[in-house]
Amino acid sequence: MNLLLLGFLFFIPILLLLRRGRNPSKRVPPGSLGIPIIGQSLGLLRAMRANTAEKWVQERISKYGPISKLSLFGKPTVLIYGQAANKFIFSSGGNAIANQQTQSIKMILGDRTLLELSGEDHSRVRGALVSFLKPESLKRYVGKMDEEVRNHLQMHWQGKQQVKVLPLMKTLTFNIICSLLFGLERGKQRDQYLDSFQEMIEGMWSVPINVPFTRYNRSLRASARIQTMLKETVQKKRIELEQNAASARQDLISCLLGTVDEDGKQVTTEKEIIDNIKLVMVAGHDTSSVLITFIIRLLANEPAIYAAVLQEQEEIAKGKPSGEALTWEDLSKMKYTWRVAMETLRMFPPIFGGFRKAETDIEYDGYLIPKGWQIFWVTAMTHMDSSIFTEPLKFEPSRFENQASVPPYCFIPFGGGARICPGYEFSRLETLVAIHYLVTRFSWKLCSDNFFNRDPMPVPSQGLLIQIWPRRLS
Incomplete structure (x- = not known):
């Protein structure tokens, strides 16, 4: 009886949304909303975990065509697809569509992240984040990132015969985040963050029913x-900033606290800082670790591309005194390696x-998207479209020799337009x-199969188990 009542209470708002303000000359897209609350959520999640999403x-x-209706994570949703859909998502003003994530992401990360903010609030908070994440600011942190990578390899790779790549890359990217974004050195406090962080991200895409022993409940508590x-x-x-015991540029938190407007007022609130730090933790940890893992996987399967990456990296290593850290100038020479990374992102976007939210009734492609509905788009659908990328299943880094040759709003691993990810340059640095x-110090081959699933990001079977052995510069 209670379940029937709960379903009825959730179904009424959906009916109201369907009816409210509908333009009689337009109709909602084809499809079905499915079972109240659940909708097609479980089907999508099952497909992601089976690598058939x-x-x-x-x-x-x-x-149904390039636009259809369904229900995902407790809300009526419209799925849109194609280059025009991507342009609509990333270039529409705040009056038509607004940032909004699923209820599970909103409750876990907070309601003041860039994923939720629109208009002036989005510009204000994004500006504060970009002041730290822009290239001219990140130049000064290359040495610190270099130190974290070398320490990681010495601790977790050196002397080993086999390693699981993805868990180690997650450890590496988390340590980089702690060092550069929080100013946290290695030790107990880092470990406490890591344990809770890993539990927090497990329920990011889940049905938002908060009952004990579910992923969603565990993630909320973490x-x-x-x-x-x-x-x-x-x-x-x-306190350190007020006592002049720290610099506003030493890490991201200090930067956000020290960013003030022309009246001397702090630009971001404490809640906005905390919510967006959680967002940056997720974005900088999961996406980069997945990207590096899949580059390693692809290099093991593509000997010619591996040889070209190795040659580029050895040329850079030979030109540096032993033990000297990489510099911004060194990273700017890694053009082929970054093209390999871009092609990896095309084929396996993290x-x-x-999701977005319709702020008003929207007419799109001959249909009505009712006010309040979610809008859902899928990154990989244009990435693997043969009319956009010839032979999309072929790994071909030369596609990105001339970035302008890629049609706009077709390659969107970092978003697009004004909504492009502010952490793009940070991800590029830690990946390179x-x-x-990795390529100048080790050789490797795969020990596990090439299967992976999504949970919600790509996860190779056995964490990508590889056999490794040390190598020397040619």
Whole structure:
């Protein structure tokens, strides 16, 4: 009886949304909202974990066309597909569509992240983050990133015969985040963050029913622990800045605390700092670790591309005195390696898709998207479109020799337009530094199969188990 009542209460708002303000000359897209609350969520999640999510989406596109309705994570949703859809998502103003994530992401990360903010609030918070993450600011942190990578390899790779790549890359990127973004050195506090952080991200894409022993419930509790730790860290940084015991440029938290407007007022609130630090933790940790892992996987399968990457990295290594850290200038020479990374992102984008919210009734492609509905798009669908990328299943880094030759809004691993990820340059730096030391210090071959699933990011079977052995410069 209680379940029937709960379903009824959730179904009523959906009916109201369907009816409210509908333009009689337009109709909602084809499709079905499915079971109240659940909708098609479990089907999508199952497909992601079975590595058939793209097929699942393609079947909907084949059945209903490039726009269809469904229900995901408790809300009525419209799926849109194609270059025009991507342009609509990333170039529409805040009056039409707004940032909004699934309820699970919103509750776990907070409601003041860049994923939720729009208009002036989005510009204000994004500007504060970019002041730290822009290239001219990141130049000064290359040496620190270099140190974290070398320490990681010495601790976890040197002297080993086999390693699981993905767990180690997650450890590496988390340590880089702690060092550059929080100013946290190695030790107990880092370990406490890592344990709670890993539990927090497990329920990011989940049905938002908060009952014990579910992923969502565990993630909410882990998020609360991280929030408490972040509050303590923010207060400590604030006191250090007030006492001139720290620089506003030493890490991201200090930078956000020290960014003020023309009246001397802090640009971001404490809640905005905490929520967006959690967002940056997720973005900088998971996406980069997945990217580096899949580059290693692809280099093992593509000997010619591996040889070209190795040659480029050895030329850089030969020109440096032994033990000297990489510099910004060194990274700027890694053009082929970054093209390999871009092609990896095309074929295996860490982010499967994303959500927006219709702020008003929207007419799109001959249909009505009702106010309040979610809008869902999938990154990989244009990446693997043969009309955009010839032979999309072929790994071909030369596609990115001339970035202008790629049609706009077709390659979107970092978003696009004004919504492009502010951490793009940070991800590029940590990826290039990591690949440099991996290919110049080790050789490897795969021990496990090539299967992977999404949970919600790509996860290779056995964490990508590889056999490794040391190598020397040619």
